[in-house]
Structures are given as structure tokens and as C-alpha cells.
Amino acid sequence: MLDTRMLETPDQRPAIAICAYEIGETGWDPVEDLSGMAWNPVGARTLAIDPAEPDVLAVTLSEALGLPACRGLLLVGRTRLEDGFRLQIRTENRSLDGTHRGNADGPGIARATAPTAEMVREMTEAGLKAGVSSEAEDDVGSYLLYRVLAALPEGVDTPAVGLLRAPVDAADERVQRAVKAAAQAMARHLAPLPRPRAA
Structure with missing residues (x-):
């Protein structure tokens, strides 16, 4: 379920949706902290999206990116392939079980749109081993x-979409x-929201 209440206030900072998609991921x-307030990167605000069944979650994430205030999405998951953090920059048109194409009319490959080089640099500066993988x-x-x-619709400003994978034992x-660190790097690339016109 997408809670859009935080995007209804007259806040001119663009939003980044962040979703740790695995149920039970901590x-x-x-x-x-104990304030109950969500963390926000400098210059942006975050929209937390709870995990759900994959097909339902895919719709929720697309709905979030359809909101005028939401300019980015960071998916957060785990990897068993490497011992460092990695940003996955490409993905294939596969069904959830990997046995066939997930979208008969879609392209075979899609590429992430997030500023991965800057995200890796920010994570490295935070003392983390990080890299990019296709x-x-x-x-x-x-x-x-x-x-x-x-x-994503064509003909509009493309939002920053990325997938951050943490080591399984991190x-x-x-x-x-x-x-x-990754969200802060994304935030630096987001344009401010247009100011509302006076009535």
C-alpha cells in the first residue's frame, strides 16, 4: 500500500521512494531514532514503501513514480554473489520464476537510471566496499x-531508479x-519541484 500523505504537504523537496522489498528484511x-521521524537526505525527502507480494509491489512502486513529487526509487535487497555492496545496473525481461519472458512485448534488457558512479563513490567515502555490476x-x-x-512512461523526465544489493551477511x-549514502547521492541529481502558482 502506498501512503502518499507525506507528499501532500507544500514541501518543495523532491521525494525518493525507498523499498526494502523482501518481507522480513530488517x-x-x-x-x-526515537523521534519517529523518517530519515531524509539533504535536499530531498524519503517515501518508505513496505514490502509486499511482488506483482502487487511492482504496481505500488510504479504508482509512486507516477506522483509528481516522486523523482527517484531505490530498491534495497541482498546479494549472494559478492562480499561487498553492489548496484545492479541492468536487468532482464524474465518472469519471477525465471522460466520465460515476463513481458511479451517489452525489451529484453532494461538499464537502471540512477547515478550509480556517484552512489558508489558516496558509499566508498562512507567506509563501505561498493561496486557496480551488470x-x-x-x-x-x-x-x-x-x-x-x-x-516508465516515455516523453517525461526519467526518474532515478536503482537497485542496491547488500551482502547477505551485512x-x-x-x-x-x-x-x-546511496540515497544522498541520488538526491544531489534531483531537480527541485516546480513552485506552485499563486492563486
């Missing part, structure tokens, strides 16, 4: 990334640090 918690993993993360990218504190 690595990313948008509320960083190797897609056959899991929910790759499936969601493709579904979201394939659903502690929650390290995942939090990586997500914040």
Missing part, C-alpha cells in the same frame, strides 16, 4: 527493477549506512 529502517540475479529484486523500468548498521 536492514533498512527509515525511522532512525549481472542480474534471478530474484525478486531483478524482477521488480525490470517491471518498474518497463512501466549487519543492519552497514545496510543503513549504504542506503543513506
Whole structure:
């Protein structure tokens, strides 16, 4: 379910939706202290999207990116392929079980639109081992990334969409640090929202 209340206030900062898509994942918690307030990068605000069944979640994520205030999406998951954090920059048109094409009319490959080089640099400066990979993993993360990218409308400013994978054994504190660093790098590339016209 998409809670859009935080986007209804007259806040001119663009929003980045952040979704740790695996049910039960504890690595990313948008509320960083006892205040109950969600963490926000400098110059932007975050929209937390809860995990759900993949097909439902794909629709929710696309709806979020359809909101005028939402200019980016960061998917957060795990990887078993490497011991460092990695940004997956491409994904394939595959069904969730990996046995056939997920979208009969869609392109075979979709590429992430997030500023991955800057995100890696920010994570490295935060003391984390990070890199970029074009190797897609056959899991929910790759499936969601493709579904979201394939659903983006043409002819509009393309939002920043990325998939951050944490090592499977990474502690929650390290995942939090990586997500914040990646989101901060994304925020620097987002244009401010247009100012509302006077009545």
C-alpha cells in the first residue's frame, strides 16, 4: 500500500521512494531514532514503501513514480554473489520464476537510471566496499527493477531508479549506512519541484 500523505504537504523537496522489498528484511529502517521521524537526505525527502507480494509491489512502486513529487526509487535487497555492496545496473525481461519472458512485448534488457558512479563513490567515502555490476540475479529484486523500468512512461523526465544489493551477511548498521549514502547521492541529481502558482 502506498501512503502518499507525506507528499501532500507544500514541501518543495523532491521525494525518493525507498523499498526494502523482501518481507522480513530488517536492514533498512527509515525511522532512525526515537523521534519517529523518517530519515531524509539533504535536499530531498524519503517515501518508505513496505514490502509486499511482488506483482502487487511492482504496481505500488510504479504508482509512486507516477506522483509528481516522486523523482527517484531505490530498491534495497541482498546479494549472494559478492562480499561487498553492489548496484545492479541492468536487468532482464524474465518472469519471477525465471522460466520465460515476463513481458511479451517489452525489451529484453532494461538499464537502471540512477547515478550509480556517484552512489558508489558516496558509499566508498562512507567506509563501505561498493561496486557496480551488470549481472542480474534471478530474484525478486531483478524482477521488480525490470517491471518498474518497463512501466516508465516515455516523453517525461526519467526518474532515478536503482537497485542496491547488500551482502547477505551485512549487519543492519552497514545496510543503513549504504542506503543513506546511496540515497544522498541520488538526491544531489534531483531537480527541485516546480513552485506552485499563486492563486
